[in-house]
Amino acid sequence: MGVVCELDYNETDFDLDVLLDNSSIIEDGQQMPAIDYDVSAYSNVANLDYNQYLRVSFDVYNERYEGAYPNLRYKANVRFKITGQFAIQASNTVKFGGLTWSGYMNYGYYTQDTGWIKIPGEINEAMGCNRQRSFSWNCSISGWPNLSGTASVKTPLISAPEFETSISDIDVESLVINGKLASNPYNLYCLRVFSQDKSAFISNNLNGSLTIDGLAQNTPYEYHVEVWKVDLSGSYVSQKILTATTLENYLEISIESVDFVITEVDSEYDNVTLTVHTTDDSHVKSCTWGEGGVYKRAEGTSITYNNLKKNLEFYFEVMVEDTLGRTSKPFYFRFNTTFTYMEAWVFVDGMWKRGYSMALGRINKPKLDSGISAYSSGVGSRDTYSLVRLSVYDGLEWHQAIPYKEES
Secondary structure, eight states, X not given: OEEOOBOOEEOOOOOGGGOOSSOEEEETTEEEXXXXXXXXXXXXXXXXXXXXXXXXXXXXXXXXXXXXXXXXEEEEEEEEEEEEEEEEEEEEEEEETTEEEEEEEEEEEEEEEOOOEEEEEEEEEEOOSOSOOEEEEEEEEESSSEEEEEEEEEOOOOOOOOEEEEEEOOOSSOEEEEEEESOOGGGOEEEEEEETTTTEEEESOOOEEEEEOSOOTTOEEEEEEEEEETTOOSOOSEEEEEEEEOOOOOOOOOEEEEEEEEEEOSSSEEEEEEEEEESOGGGEEEEEEEETTEEEEEESXXXXXXXXXXXXXXXXXXXXXXXXXXXXXXXXXXXXXXOSSOEEEEEETTEEEEEEOSSOOBSSOOOOSSOOEEOTTOOOTTOBBOOBOOEEEOSSXXXXXXXXXXXX
């Protein structure tokens, strides 16, 4: 994470007489070996060069964040080592920001690497409301050699949060924007909502649902749901764009009629398609069809019932739901499948009673290479029927009609 910086140094005389063959460190009166710390990740943040044969290097490691905004802190440990080909016998003080290591160094001729030496303490800096920061510290070694410079660190980038958002409950003059952070590392983020038509933010902390009123009917709207740092500084971290069109206001719909079309499946079964006609078909969202408590909902104005037996008659009701969620009054109607005999009415005891003629029958079974349609009369467009004799009652007596034949 760090950036390597070449540092200034203060040169002193190099006295070979003080160099010893035994390379070691003596700290607080005790001679101790250099310690190599097992770290999984580290960054070289500064190099202090005395000459081509001696370099002091500084690393930060164990970088981490602790706490949460507004008390978020960046912390790390620091270590140093001397490399090259050198000899040292001197009491030295190594500083890195506010951290200090002091001890006696005793390395003989041709030492190439002291190994890593940990500087006690840790870096502890306030992050404020930032995903990433750069810090600089003075660093130095004094005694021998005497070098100083500046170390710079760029902290790890805090990840952006995940969030969910959507639009619901779209109405004539209102809608609802839903949004919530699914994660929020170190409490560093918030959700804002920008209204494109107002050219302004309408929420700085969306955490659930936001109802927007006073909209125009049948009008498109666009909203930007954005992740920002919680202090609203800078610009958005991530963004999702939502669009919706408000509903159109119109009169309630009423049903005017229902058509049905019969399509023959075979000699025993038909499919029947029902189509409703209303005062405003363009705003019909769905229809509910059925009878006797058994209902079926279908999108649009039509529905098809498959594999119904021939010679059946149904008494149905239908209700339509419009795009505003309003439901019409029920409309009652009758439809049938194909009749394979002719309907006839007989006047008995002062009342008309319905029956069926016995003379009518299908002579030729139609081919099923294409759909065969018929309407409520039950007469197929390619069906052929036998002759039927009809009579008419004029109120006094029955009169025979002329012979009548109906065929496709």
